[in-house]
Amino acid sequence: MKLGVILSLLLLAASSLALRSSPSPSRQQHWLKSALLKDVNGGTPCAVCAVLTGLVEQLAEVHNTTVTQAIDMLCQFLPEELQDACTAVVKAVAPAVIELLEASETPDVVCYAIGICKNDTGEFCRVFPPPKLDAGESIATRIGKARSRISPFLAMKKKSGIDLFHDVLIDICKIPVIERICNGLNDHTPVEDGDGDLFSTAGTLRGFYWRGKDCDDSNKDIYPGRHTLDDATVDTNCNGILGVDPATNLTYESEWCDLSRRQMGTIVLGDSASAHFHIPPSWVTSKEISSETYKDLLFALENELDWPMLSSSTGFMNSSWPTSITGKVDSTYLRLRELNLCNHKDYQSIAWNGARAKDMAKEVAKAFGRSRLHDNPVFLTLSLIGNDVCSGHPNMDHMTTPDKFYEYTLETLKYVDQNVAPGSIVIGMGLVDGRVLYEILAKRTHPIGSLHDDVTYSTVYDYLNCLQISPCFGWMNSNETWRNRTTERAFELNKAFKQVLANNTFENFKIFYIDPPLPNAIKDWMKMGRPAWELIEPVDGFHPSQAGNALTTELVFQILAQLDGVLPPPNPNNAKIKAKFGDQGGYL
Ligand SMILES: *[C@@H]1O[C@H](CO)[C@@H](O)[C@H](O)[C@H]1NC(C)=O
Ligand SMILES: *[C@@H]1O[C@H](CO)[C@@H](O)[C@H](O)[C@H]1NC(C)=O
Ligand SMILES: *[C@@H]1O[C@H](CO)[C@@H](O)[C@H](O)[C@H]1NC(C)=O
Ligand SMILES: *[C@@H]1O[C@H](CO)[C@@H](O)[C@H](O)[C@H]1NC(C)=O
Ligand SMILES: *[C@@H]1O[C@H](CO)[C@@H](O)[C@H](O)[C@H]1NC(C)=O
Ligand SMILES: *[C@@H]1O[C@H](CO)[C@@H](O)[C@H](O)[C@H]1NC(C)=O
Ligand SMILES: *[C@@H]1O[C@H](CO)[C@@H](O)[C@H](O)[C@H]1NC(C)=O
Ligand SMILES: [Ca+2]
Ligand SMILES: [Ca+2]
Ligand SMILES: [Ca+2]
Numbered sequence: 379m380k381l382g383v384i385l386s387l388l389l390l391a392a393s394s395l396a397l398r399s400s401p402s403p404s405r406q407q408h409w410l411k412s413a414l415l416k417d418v419n420g421g422t423p424c425a426v427c428a429v430l431t432g433l434v435e436q437l438a439e440v441h442n443t444t445v446t447q448a449i450d451m452l453c454q455f456l457p458e459e460l461q462d463a464c465t466a467v468v469k470a471v472a473p474a475v476i477e478l479l480e481a482s483e484t485p486d487v488v489c490y491a492i493g494i495c496k497n498d499t500g501e502f503c504r505v506f507p508p509p510k511l512d513a514g515e516s517i518a519t520r521i522g523k524a525r526s527r528i529s530p531f532l533a534m535k536k537k538s539g540i541d542l543f544h545d546v547l548i549d550i551c552k553i554p555v556i557e558r559i560c561n562g563l564n565d566h567t568p569v570e571d572g573d574g575d576l577f578s579t580a581g582t583l584r585g586f587y588w589r590g591k592d593c594d595d596s597n598k599d600i601y602p603g604r605h606t607l608d609d610a611t612v613d614t615n616c617n618g619i620l621g622v623d624p625a626t627n628l629t630y631e632s633e634w635c636d637l638s639r640r641q642m643g644t645i646v647l648g649d650s651a652s653a654h655f656h657i658p659p660s661w662v663t664s665k666e667i668s669s670e671t672y673k674d675l676l677f678a679l680e681n682e683l684d685w686p687m688l689s690s691s692t693g694f695m696n697s698s699w700p701t702s703i704t705g706k707v708d709s710t711y712l713r714l715r716e717l718n719l720c721n722h723k724d725y726q727s728i729a730w731n732g733a734r735a736k737d738m739a740k741e742v743a744k745a746f747g748r749s750r751l752h753d754n755p756v757f758l759t760l761s762l763i764g765n766d767v768c769s770g771h772p773n774m775d776h777m778t779t780p781d782k783f784y785e786y787t788l789e790t791l792k793y794v795d796q797n798v799a800p801g802s803i804v805i806g807m808g809l810v811d812g813r814v815l816y817e818i819l820a821k822r823t824h825p826i827g828s829l830h831d832d833v834t835y836s837t838v839y840d841y842l843n844c845l846q847i848s849p850c851f852g853w854m855n856s857n858e859t860w861r862n863r864t865t866e867r868a869f870e871l872n873k874a875f876k877q878v879l880a881n882n883t884f885e886n887f888k889i890f891y892i893d894p895p896l897p898n899a900i901k902d903w904m905k906m907g908r909p910a911w912e913l914i915e916p917v918d919g920f921h922p923s924q925a926g927n928a929l930t931t932e933l934v935f936q937i938l939a940q941l942d943g944v945l946p947p948p949n950p951n952n953a954k955i956k957a958k959f960g961d962q963g964g965y966l
Contacts, residue, residue: 475492493532654684690927694712899933
């Protein structure tokens with residue numbers, strides 16, 4: 379029954395989770411559950427309550443309806459599967475919310491009054507403008523007054539013993555539609571994979587939006603990236619190149635794709651930035667909410683709110699989801715494919731929201747599908763741009779130390795070395811200097827405040843810190859000392875990364891360290907007369923946007939072009955491949 383609210387909770391919760399370290403999924407509690415149940419001043423449920431209540435209030439204003447009608451409208455806009463559930467939940471909490479909103483209480487006060495936001499630290503965590511207090515009134519007495527207004531509701535809630543936002547969330551992964559999503563989120567490998575080769579014929583749940591589509595899901599020796607010179611009758615590497623050239627009696631694979639062409643698969647081992655985390659701003663922009671707004675919601679959740687198929691590393695298509703995401707796509711994969719069409723479909727995004735160096739070494743890296751003996755070499759990017767310094771509420775204990783970072787990075791690279799074919803390339807991307815985020819966004823208006831221009835990113839950042847659910851306490855912080863400290867550690871970790879490279883040699887790949895090109899990307903963008911904020915995700919205020927992803931690729935390739943022996947040469951047979959095989963079977 380509570381599905382609608384839960385889903386909305388999920389997506390907002392995930393927004394505050396994206397770059398944050400999450401407990402390993404192998405732990406008993408599902409990371410999603412534990413994150414949602416985090417409980418300082420009400421944590422994520424408090425934030426979700428305030429944002430949803432705020433949206434309802436704004437919708438009523440935009441459409442000149444009552445609060446009740448606005449709630450109904452929001453439920454109707456959700457995907458059909460969720461509407462009944464939404465209506466049912468709403469019946470449970472709506473009377474109290476409606477009563478308080480109609481008495482002009484702010485969404486933050488409403489959520490304290492109904493008990494979802496809690497008073498653990500004494501602070502009043504608010505994202506919307508503060509209530510106008512009467513003379514002599516304190517925020518605590520105001521909340522008390524709101525409570526007494528809805529005392530019948532609170533008494534009933536107490537009697538029934540149902541704590542909607544807690545009891546329900548504990549069982550969140552048992553609900554059918556959610557179960558699929560939870561299971562998918564529990565692993566970094568495809569949920570549907572008939573032959574266990576780590577490639578899928580499904581799209582979401584870590585399927586072909588993440589790694590090239592399996593062209594035979596009943597044969598584990600047929601998958602993208604496999605090295606072959608054969609493929610006379612069966613396309614064993616799924617690149618669409620197949621058959622024998624009657625002029626020579628050689629297979630097209632051996633004639634046009636032989637090893638001297640340096641075929642390479644694209645792999646990224648990374649975090650939410652690599653996976654291209656994105657929450658459509660229209661989801662939280664009251665003026666834009668319509669029956670179209672949430673139609674990609676389930677799809678997005680099944681992809682963990684990531685859009686790897688449009689990302690800077692493994693993007694391979696233009697957006698087919700125009701209400702949710704638009705913009706130019708450019709990627710490492712597309713560029714390697716352009717150099718050599720034999721690389722078609724050979725991409726893997728092994729990126730995980732919240733990953734830090736330890737997760738990468740112990741778990742995430744092991745999810746890539748590659749055989750040193752049977753597969754082509756890879757062009758692999760290892761990119762953890764911030765989680766190792768981002769947590770810390772509010773001390774530095776949770777930041778990874780340079781020694782540990784060195785150890786974990788080396789462990790990851792050793793694993794890679796054992797599993798990739800000789801001639802591979804690894805690009806080690808350093809941590810970013812996240813101070814630019816605050817500089818660019820602090821004074822701008824967040825989408826949830828766009829109706830009245832009354833919620834800045836600075837307010838949102840401090841709000842998330844108040845609830846201790848920020849994806850990056852240190853950089854998304856109005857305290858400059860903290861922003862500086864976070865950057866200091868990031869630079870120390872980059873130094874450790876370079877030391878790993880200086881002190882070690884690897885058998886099967888050459889490795890190059892590069893600093894993240896974000897600062898230069900911003901400069902370039904502004905030179906083109908464009909505002910810097912366009913490069914940053916509007917809802918989370920943290921990740922690179924679609925434009926930021928495409929520009930990152932451009933700049934990374936400018937750097938790589940300067941380095942000797944990194945980029946493979948173009949395949950002189952590309953035109954012939956294109957003429958004979960067209961789009962090589964596409965991707966979907
Ligand atoms: C809003 O609705 C009310 C009653 O339904 C109506 O009286 C009022 O004129 C409407 N306002 C606008 C701006 O449409
Ligand atoms: C929380 O409780 C403390 C102590 O009772 C009080 O001083 C403070 O104003 C309360 N804060 C809120 C937001 O209710
Ligand atoms: C290809 O093989 C066929 C049958 O084995 C043979 O008849 C033909 O002459 C060969 N063509 C070339 C170009 O070698
Ligand atoms: C995306 O669209 C642009 C413009 O139409 C086109 O040039 C480009 O090839 C497309 N990219 C992909 C990956 O299909
Ligand atoms: C900023 O944070 C530092 C470190 O916690 C603290 O010492 C300082 O007082 C804070 N500054 C402000 C203006 O809050
Ligand atoms: C933060 O760092 C910048 C640049 O390194 C420096 O100019 C500024 O004074 C520092 N601020 C604080 C509060 O430490
Ligand atoms: C790696 O090399 C640096 C000097 O480049 C040295 O200071 C450091 O101790 C070495 N670290 C390890 C773990 O070998
Ligand atoms: Ca498979
Ligand atoms: Ca297969
Ligand atoms: Ca083939």
